Amino acid sequence: MSNYRYQNEAGGGERGYSGIEVRTFVSTCVKYMIFMLNFIFWLFGGLLLGIGIYAFKDKWEQANGGVRLETIYDWILNISLVMIITGIVIFVVSFAGCLGGKNEYFYCSSPSVERCGVPYSCCINATDISSGLVNIMCGYGVQEHTVVAASKLIWTSACIETVRVWAERNLYVIAGIALGIALIQLLVIYLAKTLEGQIELQKSRWAA
Structure with missing residues (x-):
């Protein structure tokens, strides 16, 4: 909640509440290092998956389709299946890591009415319509406001950050x-x- 950023519709630079361009806190070196490491693991996962499939296919052909997979121990002790499952997990997780490392940016370009909004749980007074009735739209568009204007509508400090500051004090x-x-x-x-x-x-x- 403390790092509100958006990009203008013309594709301009990163801006804060007031629309003034600010320098990003995201390290390009760290971002691309994470991307490259995940890419290497992605290749390794694909290689492991390919070797596992080839080994299982070869074992299946040698046994004429009689590979025994009746109990959990048959699956665990079958190295080719372990390689396939491990390869799939590494492949999927590292692929997601590549996307997360490369595309860390945030846009307020959604055509939805929820663009640049925050959950209603972040609102200072989520029941401003009437007592007991939650206004789920109270946080819509607040990331386009200035810091002063937004702080009147929502809590601009995250819960964990608030607890950390309180603990330090x-x-x-x-x-x-x-x-x-x-x-x-x-x-x-x-x-x-x-x-x-x-x-x-x-x-x-x-x-x-």
Whole structure:
């Protein structure tokens, strides 16, 4: 929620709330490194899939179609099938990684009325129509507003970011509470060990 960006319809540069062009925070080096690594894994997945299919086909022909696949162990111990399944997973995941690494940009060019909008859960007052009735359109078009205008309609800070900032501001309090809980736990462990020793002494006295 904190990185609102859009691109104008003429295909201009990346812009913020106010429409002023800003420098992107996305590293081109990191983006294309992710793309290349995923591309290498994509090729490896395709190669593994091809080898697995060839090995299974060869085994099928040698057994005259009598490859036994009755139990889960038959599937696990069949190396060619393991290669096929692993190859498919690597192929699909790395292909998705290539798309995600290459196409990280965001556009507000959708013809839908939801363009440049955010979920109604981000709205400061999602029930501004009437009490108890949620206005699911309260976040429509807010990414085209200025920062000041948008902050009056929606929460411009993400939940995790807000929690992180709060934790940093109250770091000593959180550390003190955590230390206190840890000391109490250590005290309980010490008392438990002491009680265990006393019980053992009592048992030895009874045995005597």
